[in-house]
Amino acid sequence: MPWAARKEAPKVVDSEEDPARAAAALFLCSITDDLSKGPLNLPAFPDIVPRIRKVLGDPKGSADDIVRIAGSEPRLAARLLQTANSAVFNTTGRPITNLRQAVTRLGHHLVQSVTMAFAVQQMKTEPTLRPVQDRLNELWEKSIAVGSICQLLAERLRVPPDKVFLTGLLHGIGYFYILVRASTLLNKTELNYFIANEAANCHPAIGRTILQKWGFEAVVCDAVAHQRQHDREIRRAADITDVLIASVVLADSLLEHQGDLTPCAGVNSFVSLGLGPDDLTAIIKHTELTLGALRDSLGC
Numbered sequence: 214m215p216w217a218a219r220k221e222a223p224k225v226v227d228s229e230e231d232p233a234r235a236a237a238a239l240f241l242c243s244i245t246d247d248l249s250k251g252p253l254n255l256p257a258f259p260d261i262v263p264r265i266r267k268v269l270g271d272p273k274g275s276a277d278d279i280v281r282i283a284g285s286e287p288r289l290a291a292r293l294l295q296t297a298n299s300a301v302f303n304t305t306g307r308p309i310t311n312l313r314q315a316v317t318r319l320g321h322h323l324v325q326s327v328t329m330a331f332a333v334q335q336m337k338t339e340p341t342l343r344p345v346q347d348r349l350n351e352l353w354e355k356s357i358a359v360g361s362i363c364q365l366l367a368e369r370l371r372v373p374p375d376k377v378f379l380t381g382l383l384h385g386i387g388y389f390y391i392l393v394r395a396s397t398l399l400n401k402t403e404l405n406y407f408i409a410n411e412a413a414n415c416h417p418a419i420g421r422t423i424l425q426k427w428g429f430e431a432v433v434c435d436a437v438a439h440q441r442q443h444d445r446e447i448r449r450a451a452d453i454t455d456v457l458i459a460s461v462v463l464a465d466s467l468l469e470h471q472g473d474l475t476p477c478a479g480v481n482s483f484v485s486l487g488l489g490p491d492d493l494t495a496i497i498k499h500t501e502l503t504l505g506a507l508r509d510s511l512g513c
Contacts, residue, residue: 233406236399241411244394248419253426255393257339259332261286263427266328269321270428279324280313289331292512293319296327299510301503322375326360326382330511336393344401345392348408352385352392353513355464359384361500361507362460369486370451377453380433381460384440387420388412417441448485455482467497 247254253263264282268274284290290312297315298308302323309315316324333353336342342349363381367374391412395404421438436454439445440461448455459482466476474493477483483493 233403234410236403237407237411240395240398240403240407241415243398244391244419247394248422248426253423255390255423257336257341257393259286259335261289262328262332266325266427266429269325276313276316279316283316283324283328284312286331288335289328292331293324293327295512296323296510299506301506301510320375322373322379326375326379327511329382330513333389334513342393342396345396345404348392349389352388355468356382356385357507357511357513358464358468358500358504359457359460361503362463362496363456365496365499366456366460366486370453370456372453376433377456380436380453380457383424383429383433384420384437384457384461385416386423386437387416387418390419390423391416413441443480443482445481445485447481451482451485451487455485458482459486459488463493463496463500466493467500472497472501 261282265279268278268282271278283293293312293315294309296302297318302319303309309318319327333349337346337349360378360381364374364378367377370377391407395407399407417438417440421434424434424437432453436452436457439454440457442454442458443462445455445458458480462476462480462483466472466474470476472494474490477493483489488496
């Protein structure tokens with residue numbers, strides 16, 4: 214196995230962190246309690262996302278239903294047309310001019326991806342989210358990178374790349390929920406403490422709950438829930454969870470470590486996928502070259 218196991222330095226606890234720790238514990242209890250109840254309440258989140266998701270998850274839903282709902286938000290309709298005509302998603306080079314054609318060309322998973330991108334862009338102008346704006350931008354940049362890498366790795370599984378791309382794009386939805394709720398419930402010190410000490414461990418489970426409430430299929434929900442399972446058993450046949458685990462780690466290597474592969478050490482999903490150091494270097498270089506075009510395609 215090409216990667217040596219990583220060792221984490223012991224954490225030094227500062228007694229001055231006690232108030233922030235207490236606030237973080239209360240915050241986690243609060244959002245966990247909220248998620249255990251009825252419909253999902255995500256403040257400032259455009260309702261077009263669950264509306265699109267509802268019709269896509271309805272066996273009786275049709276392309277006309279999608280067009281009707283997407284068309285009720287002209288800016289989303291324009292974004293879908295833009296994406297469907299982009300170089301990344303229009304491999305035929307033939308332009309389209311109406312929303313129904315755009316929905317047909319993109320398919321269900323990419324329609325959801327574009328809708329999510331649209332929602333995030335709309336939230337960037339929300340005044341109540343200014344305290345977490347920089348973190349939201351960083352999260353969305355990483356989400357696009359993870360989605361891009363997922364799409365590339367999907368070829369190894371011979372599964373629909375648009376489905377895996379959507380899974381990557383949604384990998385941080387739990388983190389997204391945390392930031393949106395924290396913008397009004399935590400002060401800066403408390404937020405920094407929560408992000409540094411709690412968010413990484415709890416956001417995957419929160420993400421699974423959100424996606425379950427939105428009606429996503431189990432394989433997507435489970436992949437999001439287990440995205441940090443670096444010691445996952447090596448599998449003879451890799452699956453979408455392995456792709457997501459590997460993609461998240463590679464996105465971290467690219468965006469936070471300037472392409473250094475050290476974070477890849479001890480991650481068993483790379484072995485399940487049959488990826489060695491040369492493969493990972495090539496994936497990171499490919500992602501660097503394609504991220505700009507992908508952002509433009511999604512209107513980000």
